[in-house]
Amino acid sequence: xxxxxxxxxxxxxxxxxxxxxxxxxxxGHDTMYWYKQDSKKFLKIMFSYNNKELIINETVxxxxxxxxxxxxxxxxxxxSLELGDSAxxxxxxxxxxSPLHFGNGTRxxxx
Amino acid sequence: xxxxxxxxxLLSVFKGAPxxxxxxxSYSGSPELFWYVQYSRQRLQLLLRHISRExxxxxxxxxxxxxxxxxxxxxxxxxxxxxxxxxxxxHDYKLSFGAGTTVTVRA
Numbered sequence: 001x002x003x004x005x006x007x008x009x010x011x012x013x014x015x016x017x018x019x020x021x022x023x024x025x026x027x028g029h030d031t032m033y034w035y036k037q038d039s040k041k042f043l044k045i046m047f048s049y050n051n052k053e054l055i056i057n058e059t060v061x062x063x064x065x066x067x068x069x070x071x072x073x074x075x076x077x078x079x080s081l082e083l084g085d086s087a088x089x090x091x092x093x094x095x096x097x098s099p100l101h102f103g104n105g106t107r108x109x110x111x
Numbered sequence: 112x113x114x115x116x117x118x119x120x121l122l123s124v125f126k127g128a129p130x131x132x133x134x135x136x137s138y139s140g141s142p143e144l145f146w147y148v149q150y151s152r153q154r155l156q157l158l159l160r161h162i163s164r165e166x167x168x169x170x171x172x173x174x175x176x177x178x179x180x181x182x183x184x185x186x187x188x189x190x191x192x193x194x195x196x197x198x199x200x201x202h203d204y205k206l207s208f209g210a211g212t213t214v215t216v217r218a
Contacts, residue, residue: 031204041195043155043208055204090155092206099145100206102155 003027004103006091012109013081021076021106023091030095031055032074034066037088037105049074081110114138115200117209124188125217132183132212134172134198143201144181146172147208150194158196159183168192188216 004025013019025032033056034046048056049068063079078085091103116135124130136142146158158167161174161181172183181198193216198209 033206041211041213043197043211045205045207048204050204092155094204094206097143097201099157099160099201100155101157102147104154 004091004093004101006089006103006106008106009104010107010109012111014111015081015083017081018077018079019081019108020078021089021091021108023074023076023103025072025091025093025101025103027093027095027101028072029093029098029101030071031093032068032071033092033094033100034074034076035090035092035102037090039087043090047074047076078108081108083110086110115198115207115209117196117198117212119212120210121213121215123215123217126190127187130185130188130192130214130216132196132198132214134181134183134209136179136181136198136200138179138200138202140202142174142176142181144172144174145199145201145206146170146181146183147197147199148194149197149211155197188214190216190218192216 006023031050033048046060047066052068065077068074088105090105092100094100114137144161147155148158149155170185197211
């Protein structure tokens with residue numbers, strides 16, 4: 001059973017479109033995250049939710065909107081996609097001071 | 112401010128040779144440090160955390176507070192160790208990563 005699952009695995013879309021990435025964890029963790037891995041492999045946190053409440057919101061354009069319907073799900077919606085949004089987006093979850101568990105990533109390509 | 116520095120972007124070693132990946136951190140509190148590994152096009156996986164002081168896949172890492180370092184070491188590298196390695200610092204709810212080191216183990 002996959003602990004942190006993301007869909008889709010690949011996403012190819014055109015500039016200006018709106019797209020969503022979904023994430024679910026079955027670990028019972030309270031905290032979920034979105035990370036962005038750029039073309040240089042830098043990993044940067046975007047958002048974090050704890051028990052459905054936004055607790056971390058790094059400098060991310062307003063076009064990115066996370067939504068957490070319950071503590072097992074954290075979705076990422078992106079409006080008006082730009083070329084620079086092309087990256088691998090990783091979802092992760094953790095509990096208290098436990099390590100983060102990552103999903104397999106969503107490779108987004110904006111053309 | 113918190114920061115994790117991995118000075119080596121690329122590291123190439125021969126199979127059977129020792130490998131050491133450097134990680135330095137800056138943090139005003141008590142650090143919680145991790146090493147994560149990412150094999151080609153896969154998810155990040157936890158390799159080590161400093162509080163567990165265990166050896167995983169032959170890797171060890173010791174926290175040196177005096178030098179603010181958490182270097183990752185393995186005495187005999189294997190080809191399957193070729194991957195991207197990230198050092199990370201956890202504080203509050205946040206995990207901040209270094210830039211990563213790509214390790215290539217040559218036969």
